Amino acid sequence: MGKSTVIPFGPQHPVLPEPIHLDLELQDEKVVRAVPSIGYVHRGLEKLVELRDFQQYVYVAERVCGICSFGHGWGYSRAVEEMMEIEVPPRAEWLRTIWHELSRIHSHLLWLGLAADAMGFESLFMESWRLREIDLDLIEQTTGGRIIFSVCKVGGVRRDIGGAVLKEMKRVLKDLSEKFLPMLNVFMDDDTVHSRLKGVGKLTMEEALELGCIGPMARASGILTDIRAAEKDSVYGQLHFQPVIETDGDCYARARVRLREVLRSVEIIEGCIDNIPDGPIDVKVRGVPPKRECFVRVEQPRGEALYYVKGNGTKFLERFRLRTPTNANLPALVKMLQGCDLADVPNIILTIDPCISCCER
Secondary structure, three states: OOOOEEEEEOOOEOOEOOOOEEEEEEEOOEEEEEEEEOOOOOOOOHHHHHOOOOOOHHHHHHOOOOOOHHHHHHHHHHHHHHHHOOOOOHHHHHHHHHHHHHHHHHHHHHHHHHHHHHOOOHHHHHHHHHHHHHHHHHHHHHHOOOOOOOOEEOOEEOOOOOHHHHHHHHHHHHHHHHHHHHHHHHHHHOHHHHHHHOOOOOOOHHHHHHOOOOHHHHHOOOOOOOHHHHOOOOHHHHOOOOOOOOOOOOHHHHHHHHHHHHHHHHHHHHHHHHHOOOOOOEOOOOOOOOOOEEEEEEEEOOEEEEEEEEOOOOOOOOEEEEEOHHHHHHHHHHHHHOOOEHHHHHHHHHHOOOOHHHHOO
16 A cells, blocks of 8 residues: 555635535545544634523524524524423414525525536536525515525514415426426436436445434435424424435435425425415513523424523523534545545535534534
8 A cells, every 4th residue: 555645625625615624645546534624614603692682692593504594593493482482373383484495495506506516517507596596586575685584583483474475486486496307307317417426425324324414415325314204293294294315325316315305395385385374473472581401403404403502590591502414414424535536525525515604603
């Protein structure tokens, strides 16, 4: 065996949008070992729970990550609501589900654009982000924001969506899915995509279970795991949601899961629009969080996120803790990089859809 070489990869790299650094140990062009390092965008957001009261902190939680912002605000709000035993009106839960799935579409289309750009498909990059703009326009129309929504709060939501707007949203999403299908077929059937993604970064079901994979990473290896399907009493349970599953466990399978989830999210939103009940969108929150602790789980676009809160009897929480999907999927990334070609490293990293700002609160 020849002498190994250690080269740095990141945190700035032409095809990576996230500031992750890897020390890659190479034997010729093969990666023998990969050592990840994060910590470039640490902001101390969890500490701010001691300086912003439990209602104000929703805005901070949303800024953990721009792409997953609504899910973070929703997860934090749900944890506080459960701790304070607040019953959220049904209409608010259905509206939250609509916005959460719009956020998932936005995230997956953004990922497709980045993946296409990394492989040289500039026109597909532009086209996927053009469709993403349609989704962002719906978010802006209904919330006033495009990335940070600021509509979720402890006790419900701040805005309602009228019937005419919901009807127009359904029409726009139907048009979006019709435009997305040809893109999906072109990407999935392209020979270059096959050669760059099929059989690369393979992760078996056993390895995914052992390493604790979650989200599309796990579902691409055949593991039936999705918090949306587990919550039988939630909106997803009422809509009889079924997760998107692939079994090959390679980069191509992970791409298929995310792209098929775009269409699944459109179906979920259409179901919400057809079945959303009338009624109030929030309840008045009285008192302060008690001396209790609670945690909830939310299925973010990248996988399951955990939200932990601890009250101390004042309006300022004693502790807020968040475990994001990328934290859980980094061990699998290290496993997949072992034995791969150096040229495949960017694609393998991209197919876990890393969000390093989520990792660093």
